[in-house]
Amino acid sequence: MQNSLEIFLQRATQTLDRLEPMLPLQRQPVDWAHHLAARWVGSPQGGHLRPIQVRSKLKLDDLLGVERQRDQLLVNTRQFLQGLPCNHALMWGARGTGKSSLVRAILSEHAGQGLRLIEVDRNDLAELPLIVESLGGLTQKFIVFCDDLSFEPGEGDYRLLKSILDGSLEQAPDNVVLYATSNRRHLLPEYQSDNQNWQRGETGELHPSEAVEDKIALSDRFGLWLSFYAFSQDHYLDVVSHWISHYAAPLKMGWQRDETFEKEAIRWAQARGNRNGRCAEQFARHWVGRQALSLLPQTP
Structure with missing residues (x-):
């Protein structure tokens, strides 16, 4: 009798172990007063x-x-x-x-x-x-x-x-x-075929x-x-300048928008095949970080 009870309990435990992942989890609701x-x-x-x-x-x-x-x-x-x-x-x-x-x-x-x-x-x-x-x-x-x-x-x-x-x-x-x-x-x-094929009666619909x-x-x-829409070159450079100022201000780092700077920003966009806001901010991070690093004391 005792052996039968032990076998029953063992099988019940195994069954519960298999069912547990399928049961809905109890989760606390999001506290919207503190989470945006x-x-x-x-x-x-x-x-x-x-x-x-x-x-x-x-x-x-x-x-x-x-x-x-x-x-x-x-x-x-x-x-x-x-x-x-x-x-x-x-x-x-x-x-x-x-x-x-x-x-x-x-x-x-x-x-x-x-x-x-x-x-x-x-x-x-x-x-x-x-x-x-x-x-x-x-x-x-x-x-x-x-x-x-x-x-x-x-x-x-x-x-x-x-x-x-x-x-x-x-x-x-x-x-x-x-x-x-x-x-x-x-x-x-x-697709162009969406119009062409049915006009020629090729789709069968x-x-x-x-x-x-x-x-x-x-x-x-x-x-x-x-x-x-994709940025024009002037628009792209304006956005680059905005993000340069944004990242340079906390570092109290001066900078100048000149021809050399603009050419570097344009080459950055050409290398990625993108001229958009994301690319402009990425270049600003790269440029400001590089300039700030060059101003730090050089370690031996």
Whole structure:
């Protein structure tokens, strides 16, 4: 009898050990009074929000050359904070031109008014209804932010997002809005053959124009479109100068914008094939750090 009981307990323990990873974990809710942002972490046991320590001190004035986009998104966000009608926003265009930086800067400058941000990976968009449900009843206002949003041919997730934007998210509490960034205006790749083949009757589809419309319908769910473009050379150099001053000021280091300096900044951009805000800040870090290092006492 004792042996049978021991065997039963042993098997029960083994069964519980196998089931434990499948059970939902008990996690403490995010303290939004002390955290400005969180990231949704998906898992088979049920996703959860993980707090993010926001260290960025980016300001709206740091974003040069995108004043039109900045002002439009800022007005939309202020409407949102005041409980007025507002739109979900899609920021699309060239990489490194300030799309996600604009969202971070708005969070930094309006966190005192109760603005909070939740980052959601594209692969976790199916869990948006759960995220929205967890935010209902809270006093803060939440931007649900998806960075680098895009879909490939054959993926069905974009149709799910369409239904979310037109369905559950539209009916979400007034304290939730969706902001997304993408390098693609319509979030899906578009091909010349989309027009050519169906005009020649090669696709076999009875209503091929509807397939093309389906591809561009997703971005239509966003009421506010903001486009970002590659920098001109003058714009790029102005941004470089801004970040040089930003990083040189705390070091009390003087500098001069001359022809030699500008040529070096241009060569830096050419070597990377990019002329944008990200590249400009990276060069500023490199240049200021190198100049400051040369002023330090040389160790033997």
